[in-house]
Amino acid sequence: MLLLLATTGGLFSQEADPLVKRVSKDTSKVSLNMDAVYNRPFLAIKKMPIALGGYLEANSLYQSEDGISEGLSFQARRLTLFMSSSITKRIKFLTEIEFEDGTKEIGIEFAALDVSLHPALNFRGGIVMNPIGAFNQNHDGPKWEFVERPDVAVNMLPATWSNVGFGIYGKTHKGDWILGYEAYLTNGFDNSIIDNEENKTFLPAAKENAERFEESNNGKPLFSGKLTVKNRNIAEIGFSYMGGAYNKFEEDGLTLDEKRSVAVFAIDANAVIKNTGTYIVGEIAFVNVDVPETFTQQYGTKQWGAFVDVVQPVLQRSILNWENATLNVAARLDYVDWNVGTFQETGNKIGEEQIAISPAISFRPTAQTVFRINYRYQWQKDILANPAAKTAAWLFGFSTYF
Amino acid sequence: MKYSFQFIFGAFLTMMFTMGCEQTTPYAPAENELLDGPLEGLTIAQQIKFLSGDEAFGDVFTIEKGLGPVFVANQCASCHPGDGKGSPFVEFVRFGQPDTLGNQFLEFGAPQLQHKAIPGFEPEQLPEGATTTKLIAPAVTGLGFLNFVSDQDLINLSDPNDIDGDGISGRPHWNNIPDYVTLRPNTISQNGKYISRFGKKAAAYNLLHQTSGAYNQDMGITSLFETIDPYSGLEEDPEVSTQTVNDVVFYLNTLKAPLQRDEGATSIIAGAQIFSEIKCASCHIPSLQTGYSPIEVLSYKEFHPYTDLLLHDMGSELDDQYTEGFALTSEWRTPPLWGLGLSKDAQGGSYFLMHDGRAGSIEQAISLHGGEGEASKNSFAQLSEVEKQQLIEFLESL
Numbered sequence: 083m084l085l086l087l088a089t090t091g092g093l094f095s096q097e098a099d100p101l102v103k104r105v106s107k108d109t110s111k112v113s114l115n116m117d118a119v120y121n122r123p124f125l126a127i128k129k130m131p132i133a134l135g136g137y138l139e140a141n142s143l144y145q146s147e148d149g150i151s152e153g154l155s156f157q158a159r160r161l162t163l164f165m166s167s168s169i170t171k172r173i174k175f176l177t178e179i180e181f182e183d184g185t186k187e188i189g190i191e192f193a194a195l196d197v198s199l200h201p202a203l204n205f206r207g208g209i210v211m212n213p214i215g216a217f218n219q220n221h222d223g224p225k226w227e228f229v230e231r232p233d234v235a236v237n238m239l240p241a242t243w244s245n246v247g248f249g250i251y252g253k254t255h256k257g258d259w260i261l262g263y264e265a266y267l268t269n270g271f272d273n274s275i276i277d278n279e280e281n282k283t284f285l286p287a288a289k290e291n292a293e294r295f296e297e298s299n300n301g302k303p304l305f306s307g308k309l310t311v312k313n314r315n316i317a318e319i320g321f322s323y324m325g326g327a328y329n330k331f332e333e334d335g336l337t338l339d340e341k342r343s344v345a346v347f348a349i350d351a352n353a354v355i356k357n358t359g360t361y362i363v364g365e366i367a368f369v370n371v372d373v374p375e376t377f378t379q380q381y382g383t384k385q386w387g388a389f390v391d392v393v394q395p396v397l398q399r400s401i402l403n404w405e406n407a408t409l410n411v412a413a414r415l416d417y418v419d420w421n422v423g424t425f426q427e428t429g430n431k432i433g434e435e436q437i438a439i440s441p442a443i444s445f446r447p448t449a450q451t452v453f454r455i456n457y458r459y460q461w462q463k464d465i466l467a468n469p470a471a472k473t474a475a476w477l478f479g480f481s482t483y484f
Numbered sequence: 485m486k487y488s489f490q491f492i493f494g495a496f497l498t499m500m501f502t503m504g505c506e507q508t509t510p511y512a513p514a515e516n517e518l519l520d521g522p523l524e525g526l527t528i529a530q531q532i533k534f535l536s537g538d539e540a541f542g543d544v545f546t547i548e549k550g551l552g553p554v555f556v557a558n559q560c561a562s563c564h565p566g567d568g569k570g571s572p573f574v575e576f577v578r579f580g581q582p583d584t585l586g587n588q589f590l591e592f593g594a595p596q597l598q599h600k601a602i603p604g605f606e607p608e609q610l611p612e613g614a615t616t617t618k619l620i621a622p623a624v625t626g627l628g629f630l631n632f633v634s635d636q637d638l639i640n641l642s643d644p645n646d647i648d649g650d651g652i653s654g655r656p657h658w659n660n661i662p663d664y665v666t667l668r669p670n671t672i673s674q675n676g677k678y679i680s681r682f683g684k685k686a687a688a689y690n691l692l693h694q695t696s697g698a699y700n701q702d703m704g705i706t707s708l709f710e711t712i713d714p715y716s717g718l719e720e721d722p723e724v725s726t727q728t729v730n731d732v733v734f735y736l737n738t739l740k741a742p743l744q745r746d747e748g749a750t751s752i753i754a755g756a757q758i759f760s761e762i763k764c765a766s767c768h769i770p771s772l773q774t775g776y777s778p779i780e781v782l783s784y785k786e787f788h789p790y791t792d793l794l795l796h797d798m799g800s801e802l803d804d805q806y807t808e809g810f811a812l813t814s815e816w817r818t819p820p821l822w823g824l825g826l827s828k829d830a831q832g833g834s835y836f837l838m839h840d841g842r843a844g845s846i847e848q849a850i851s852l853h854g855g856e857g858e859a860s861k862n863s864f865a866q867l868s869e870v871e872k873q874q875l876i877e878f879l880e881s882l
Contacts, residue, residue, distance in 0.1 A: 149512020281544040281559060339604040374603045427572040430832060466571050466832035472510035
């Protein structure tokens with residue numbers, strides 16, 4: 083994915099058309115997950131100060147829950163456009179605009195100004211993607227072998243989670259070692275994370291609130307920070323934290339509520355096994371939310387989840403005249419427990435958990451385009467941990483940069 | 485590259501084929517393993533209404549939609565999961581006093597204790613001196629059948645003065661009913677009171693009565709029918725539409741009755757025999773009949789709920805010193821036993837039986853029977869192990 087892209091820099095050399103030109107990416111070998119926003123194929127149009135890019139994702143879905151199927155449907159998941167411009171040598175701007183499910187949801191996922199003072203000290207302000215886990219900042223469809231995004235990233239953590247704010251980031255390297263950091267203050271969550279129609283503590287519920295781009299819900303910024311270490315021969319590993327008060331506890335000088343906070347901790351990692359070319363990427367995250375004692379245990383105070391993808395290239399050669407095509411087999415394991423704990427009334431373990439496995443085959447005629455066939459089998463337990471609802475899905479789709 | 489072309493073509497075909505293939509998707513549990521689902525034979529219009537009701541039954545109330553400020557749970561389906569019995573997780577307390585002179589604690593929010601509150605609010609507190617009972621939710625399947633049994637049939641089943649001398653009396657709950665209920669066809673009244681039949685003490689006249697009460701007392705949701713908010717004690721704008729309440733009532737009326745499993749097995753046939761012999765069947769009446777119903781598939785049907793919908797004195801152990809309407813403190817309505825074997829699958833894997841879920845097994849439930857059920861319980865204790873086993877198997881097949 084990211085790596086496949088990085089190793090095929092030669093692909094962006096279609097300069098036959100003099101009008102448009104592929105912009106080469108940051109090919110310095112010190113790129114980290116945090117660089118994903120700029121690590122994308124862009125097109126520069128002659129003399130235009132702006133480089134353009136984007137990606138499209140669409141798929142078909144056949145799904146059946148406990149033997150009942152809704153039939154076959156086709157989904158235009160998302161169309162994302164990005165534009166970047168280098169204003170001066172060390173000031174750049176990038177924006178990412180996403181149309182999800184057709185035009186049902188239109189969002190600015192990213193729109194920030196980057197001012198580089200030193201490789202180890204950059205300033206970023208605007209609408210930024212909070213650095214929590216790895217997927218949030220590195221979510222482009224064409225980088226992944228799976229149609230569905232990881233459960234932990236989108237159904238426990240709120241990817242794509244972006245907010246207005248500012249912060250600093252930077253990296254430094256020595257030999258094969260790279261160290262990166264990011265720290266931001268942004269607007270953040272609201273009470274919907276413990277009061278929503280999912281009927282469980284659900285950080286993504288806060289995404290519905292578009293007002294967070296206008297003003298903070300409670301005047302307390304959300305802190306997000308991440309520390310990444312990478313050894314070019316071994317792996318990259320990131321430790322991230324995001325936390326702050328989420329509810330509105332004061333208005334017009336009146337106290338509305340006790341201040342309650344949310345804290346998220348995540349570890350992400352990715353690596354390529356040299357001998358086999360196997361690519362492994364994964365993320366584990368923990369959520370802690372203050373829920374008032376007298377509210378309902380329907381909304382849990384603790385959550386955790388994880389995913390791991392294993393991608394094995396099996397054919398890497400010219401296929402059907404695509405010179406650098408790759409065929410991969412892959413598998414993903416997804417797990418989320420939205421409500422860790424036991425019932426006050428019975429002492430029994432609270433359910434509300436889900437596990438899924440997804441074997442996949444993906445075909446990449448070029449690094450920027452992926453055709454993928456996924457099968458997904460999921461076991462989902464309700465809050466009482468009654469027998470799991472089983473869902474199977476066949477997904478066939480493509481995702482491509484353009 | 486002919487070889488790769490074939491490979492991809494092959495992969496594509498395989499995918500097209502497997503996508504349509506049932507083998508790769510989870511099998512559907514047999515119909516008789518499930519509590520939820522509609523009655524057979526509904527018209528298309530009725531199925532549409534059923535689906536709306538189904539959706540409303542699963543609707544989650546958020547603060548914005550009117551939840552609370554004080555409440556017990558935020559969704560019908562969280563207390564009646566899969567239309568089955570609830571778990572102690574969402575049990576609630578009702579409070580009052582031992583006599584039937586009317587609840588003295590109405591100004592303290594009686595009869596139901598809303599022990600949860602939305603952030604910033606305090607839940608309701610139990611007033612001193614009140615007696616209490618705990619209730620866990622019953623299954624809501626097959627209620628349409630129970631709803632359309634005629635009042636006369638219930639009167640015929642009752643034997644308030646135990647004239648037949650079998651130690652089992654059983655009486656209808658003659659209760660006051662709210663203005664908004666529509667009387668069922670050929671309903672019978674006595675001194676201005678009507679036979680109510682739903683709820684653990686049979687205090688609700690019909691499904692609209694029960695449903696409006698549930699919205700209001702369980703979730704803090706006001707409607708055109710129950711207009712007073714349990715927190716403020718004031719009349720409030722409806723937080724659920726009349727249409728939605730009606731759809732939910734229709735849904736409850738048209739949920740299928742649980743289907744028996746393995747009814748032909750010899751041990752189960754033997755168990756059914758024992759069930760009658762030791763007089764379980766005198767209260768848990770195996771077969772009832774509906775009268776006329778505007779929902780055609782419910783009209784004049786025989787069905788097998790294992791209840792008489794009557795109140796019975798169940799003895800001191802089940803006497804919580806709490807009354808409702810004109811039911812005495814030791815009186816409980818015979819619960820239907822259909823679906824009993826499936827109730828674990830809704831309660832998180834273990835049984836929580838009797839009105840408050842205190843029985844963790846069927847044997848324990850039987851051993852808690854006292855009063856009019858005492859003789860039956862004693863007969864059960866005297867059965868051989870094999871006979872006990874057969875009886876339990878029978879009950880679990882329901």
